Amino acid sequence: MKRYILSGVIGLLAGVFFMSATGLLIYSASQLMKYVL
Amino acid sequence: MSFKRDFISRLTVALGAGLVGLFLAWYSNFTFMLVFAFFASFALWEFFNLVERGGYRPYKIIGYGIAAAFFAVAYFKPLETYNNFMILSFLVLFLLKVIQSKQTTYRKQLTMLLIAAFGGLYIGGALSFAVGLQKIHDLKFRGITPFDYLFLLPFVAAWASDTGAYLTGKLLGKDKLAPNISGKKTIEGLIGGVASSMAAMYIFGTVLRLPLSMIFMLGILLPLFCTAGDLFESSLKRRFDVKDSGTLLKAHGGVLDRFDGVFFVLPLTYVIIYYFYIYQS
Numbered sequence: 001m002k003r004y005i006l007s008g009v010i011g012l013l014a015g016v017f018f019m020s021a022t023g024l025l026i027y028s029a030s031q032l033m034k035y036v037l
Numbered sequence: 038m039s040f041k042r043d044f045i046s047r048l049t050v051a052l053g054a055g056l057v058g059l060f061l062a063w064y065s066n067f068t069f070m071l072v073f074a075f076f077a078s079f080a081l082w083e084f085f086n087l088v089e090r091g092g093y094r095p096y097k098i099i100g101y102g103i104a105a106a107f108f109a110v111a112y113f114k115p116l117e118t119y120n121n122f123m124i125l126s127f128l129v130l131f132l133l134k135v136i137q138s139k140q141t142t143y144r145k146q147l148t149m150l151l152i153a154a155f156g157g158l159y160i161g162g163a164l165s166f167a168v169g170l171q172k173i174h175d176l177k178f179r180g181i182t183p184f185d186y187l188f189l190l191p192f193v194a195a196w197a198s199d200t201g202a203y204l205t206g207k208l209l210g211k212d213k214l215a216p217n218i219s220g221k222k223t224i225e226g227l228i229g230g231v232a233s234s235m236a237a238m239y240i241f242g243t244v245l246r247l248p249l250s251m252i253f254m255l256g257i258l259l260p261l262f263c264t265a266g267d268l269f270e271s272s273l274k275r276r277f278d279v280k281d282s283g284t285l286l287k288a289h290g291g292v293l294d295r296f297d298g299v300f301f302v303l304p305l306t307y308v309i310i311y312y313f314y315i316y317q318s
Binding site for chain 1: 055196201
């Protein structure tokens, strides 16, 4: 049970980290494309 | 391959493919459709390879034709026609399955036809929903959100779920989820994947200014469907006794391996967003 809760917590943190990194990347890419196109 | 090298290889491929996809999606709706059609044809090629290794000889040209038809209808026709076409295809496939199970004389030919049609629908049909989503985006979202990428929603959900499941599974994985289908998947990984996808959906949905009820629905349902898609593809591979569907994307395996969750998540995202933004308005 404890392991499952820990998995949830790690998963949430991974999701926040993943989305922050992906979001930053998408935003940078869209800014770059605005500039290029 | 070591954990670190494997992870870096996965990340590099994901970033590279993501950037190319974003560039083409940004460029025009036509290039967007072409990118997805290309991915679908490659995934379908992998699917047919997988099936052939299982000893079947499906009518591949029919499968490719069906996939192309989905993309053409999604791109050139209105959303209502696309929806009707999709429903009709499901019905035809179901009817074909019924006939195949009853028929004895042409059973082999019907099986080959059924596999080809199934491939066209499972891969071409599912990926063509991205074109449908892009259409909804053009109708309802363009200029409203600061972030013009609605079609990324299912991909982000599926990949966040995969990433969370991979990390928690590696760190804490112990209890097997479905040992008969996939020996690697664990319950800890599933919980981590669902939590990760929920967090990602909350952030992405808020940025896209989606209603909270919809974010909640997407956050709960998408990771579950993603896992179902993963398991479905694993069961296909097990059925045909294959480990990886291909090696195009290095550590990710083939296109089928990487997009397995997306094949289930994309249609669901389309249905939810269509219901909230088109059907209800």
